[in-house]
Amino acid sequence: xxxxxxxxxxxxxxxxxxxILEYEKILVDDASTGTEGLEKLxxxxxxxxxxxxxxxxLDGMEVLGKIAEMGQAIPVVMISxxxxxxxxxxxxxxxxxxxxxxxxDLNRLLVxxxxxxxxxxxxxxxxxxxxxxxxxxxxxxxxxxxQEIKKxxxxxxxxxxxxxxxxxxxxxKELVARWLHExxxxxxxxxxxxxxxxxxxxxxxxxxxxxxxxxxxxxxSQRKGKFEQAEGGTLFLDEIGDMSxxxxxxxxxALQENxxxxxxxxxxxxxNVRVVAATNKNLKQEIQKGNFxxxxxxxxxxxxxxxxxxxxxxxxxxxxxxxxxxxxCDEHGIPPKKITKEAINALxxxxxxxxxxxxxxxxxxxxxxxxxxxxxxxxKQYASKN
Numbered sequence: 352x353x354x355x356x357x358x359x360x361x362x363x364x365x366x367x368x369x370x371i372l373e374y375e376k377i378l379v380d381d382a383s384t385g386t387e388g389l390e391k392l393x394x395x396x397x398x399x400x401x402x403x404x405x406x407x408x409l410d411g412m413e414v415l416g417k418i419a420e421m422g423q424a425i426p427v428v429m430i431s432x433x434x435x436x437x438x439x440x441x442x443x444x445x446x447x448x449x450x451x452x453x454x455x456d457l458n459r460l461l462v463x464x465x466x467x468x469x470x471x472x473x474x475x476x477x478x479x480x481x482x483x484x485x486x487x488x489x490x491x492x493x494x495x496x497x498q499e500i501k502k503x504x505x506x507x508x509x510x511x512x513x514x515x516x517x518x519x520x521x522x523x524k525e526l527v528a529r530w531l532h533e534x535x536x537x538x539x540x541x542x543x544x545x546x547x548x549x550x551x552x553x554x555x556x557x558x559x560x561x562x563x564x565x566x567x568x569x570x571x572s573q574r575k576g577k578f579e580q581a582e583g584g585t586l587f588l589d590e591i592g593d594m595s596x597x598x599x600x601x602x603x604x605a606l607q608e609n610x611x612x613x614x615x616x617x618x619x620x621x622x623n624v625r626v627v628a629a630t631n632k633n634l635k636q637e638i639q640k641g642n643f644x645x646x647x648x649x650x651x652x653x654x655x656x657x658x659x660x661x662x663x664x665x666x667x668x669x670x671x672x673x674x675x676x677x678x679x680c681d682e683h684g685i686p687p688k689k690i691t692k693e694a695i696n697a698l699x700x701x702x703x704x705x706x707x708x709x710x711x712x713x714x715x716x717x718x719x720x721x722x723x724x725x726x727x728x729x730x731k732q733y734a735s736k737n
Contacts (some may be wrong), residue, residue, distance in 0.1 A: 353468060354396070357381040358388035358414060359403040359430065364453075368401060371460065385409030389417050397425060398471040399464065404431040404438065412445060419446050426467035430455070490526055491674045492667035496659040500527060507654050508534035513606070515651045516629040518658030521708030524629040525589060527656060531627055532585040540584030543577050547598075548590035555598045557614050560605075566615025578611050581624045591651070592632035592643060602626075603647045626651065661703040661710055668699050671707070675714040688718055693727035701734055 355377055357368050365381045372379050380395065382388035386409055388402065400418065404411035411429055418427060429442040432453035439450035448467045451460060490501060507514060508531050516524045525544070532542040550558050557566070561576030577586060588594070594602070605611045606626060610619045628651045637643035661668075672690060680687045703709055713734045721729050 352376075352378050353398050354378040354380065355399045355401060355464070356388060356391060356395075356397045357401045358385060358406075358411070359401075360384065360406045361403070364403070364430075364455075367455070368460075371457065372464070375461070375464075377464075385411070385414040385417075388414060389421075392418065392421065392423065392425075399467050400425060400427045401464075402427055402429055404429055404442070412442065415442065415445050415447055426470050428463055428467055489674065490523070490530060491670050492664060493670060494659075494664040494667045496664050497667060500656060500658065503654070503656055504530050504534060507531065507656075509536060511625050512653045513625070513651050514627045514654045514656060515634075515648075516627065516656045516658060517634075518629075518631065519660050519706055520631050521706035522658040522660055523707050524631075524658050525587070527658060528585075528587045528589075528627045528629060532587075532625075535585065535625065537584045537625055541581055542585045542587060543581035544587045544589060545577050546589045548593040552595040552598070555595060556601060559598065560601065560611045561613040563613050563615035566613070570615065573613075576611070576613065578605060578622045578624060579620065581622075583623055584625070586624045586626050588626060588628040590630055591628040592630035592634055592637055596642075596644065599644045599647050603644060603650060606647075606650045661706045665699045668710075669695050671710060672698065672714060675711050676718065679711075679715050679718055683718070685718065686723075688721065688723055688725055690717075690725040691727060694725050694730045697727045697730040698734070 353376075355372055357365050357379060358381070359365050359368070360383055362383070365383070369379045369381065380391060380397070382391055385402075385406055388400070389409070391397075392400070402411045402414055409417070411431070415427055415429065418425065426448035427446070429439075429447045429450045430453060431438060431450070442450045448470060449463050451463060490497065492498075504527065514528075514531060516527050518524050528544075529542065532538060545558060547555065557570075557574070557576065559576050559578060561574050561579055562570045564570055564573050588602075601611075605622065609622055611622055612619055634643050634648050634652075638645045638648060672695060676687060676690065698710075698713075701713075705712075716733050717725050717729060720733055
């Protein structure tokens with residue numbers, strides 16, 4: 352049930368607000384001082400705070416700041432009998448959801464409370480969704496190779512250092528990029544992915560930097576590129592080894608100057624993005640062949656991370672099996688299935704040329720085709736590459 356905390360030193364105001372909110376079937380708690388209100392916030396979970404600005408001791412603005420320091424993503428509506436535009440603006444700048452002046456207007460109050468509670472519901476839904484997403488993209492494994500990558504991510508993610516992720520197809524390079532973003536200071540902003548291998552060379556520049564209307568035949572309107580879409584966040588350039596040399600030159604300039612120009616325009620646009628790149632190619636060999644710019648390679652590989660093949664981390668197969676059995680059964684809406692130790696051992700004997708991607712496909716196939724228990728015989732039958 353929805354619960355609201357009222358912080359106000361005037362008892363008649365607290366009682367009036369309580370009557371209004373309880374009539375709307377909202378649970379109400381109150382505090383007569385800012386200090387008492389913060390104590391309750393530390394011990395209870397609330398969906399909304401209504402806080403007076405002028406109070407003895409900690410005033411409302413200080414309480415607002417303390418709530419932000421507590422890291423509670425909870426809407427706060429400020430109330431004041433000395434309301435001015437300047438006060439309202441200051442309150443909103445400091446993170447308040449809204450500002451209401453005394454004497455309280457009933458309709459205005461109820462509309463504001465409903466809007467704030469809607470925001471609170473969205474915040475909670477986003478938290479749940481984020482947990483589900485994070486679980487879906489969990490980095491599973493306890494092998495020394497995976498532990499090293501996890502440690503590296505913890506160290507590097509909070510910085511803006513560029514990262515070059517290398518490894519074979521299906522090893523989980525995108526997963527490393529996602530966790531670098533999730534654990535960074537940019538996680539509230541977008542993670543934009545570009546698969547450089549999937550975009551024709553003649554369109555890659557438009558995809559990255561955008562274009563102006565009429566820049567080329569099919570440019571019927573202005574379009575923002577991936578650099579602009581990732582503003583404030585992370586741009587993940589997957590399979591960058593397949594990028595054309597002309598696009599590489601423009602990416603290099605963007606990294607050097609933090610500026611881009613849309614195709615068909617000479618106007619420079621400032622961009623603030625962190626670039627993470629990945630490739631399954633040996634870029635040093637590509638440099639020798641003349642296929643990749645050495646200066647761009649050095650710009651991108653401030654922090655190199657090599658993702659191991661599944662064959663290099665076979666000890667993780669039991670954990671990976673358990674993880675995929677649970678997630679895929681949930682995804683398909685089927686009861687969880689058991690897998691024998693002999694079946695796990697059989698999975699560890701396979702040469703996984705497609706790495707985690709291939710392994711996940713095999714587990715999914717086994718879950719669909721096998722009965723309640725997956726055996727060694729079934730692994731050998733359905734995981735066969737012949």
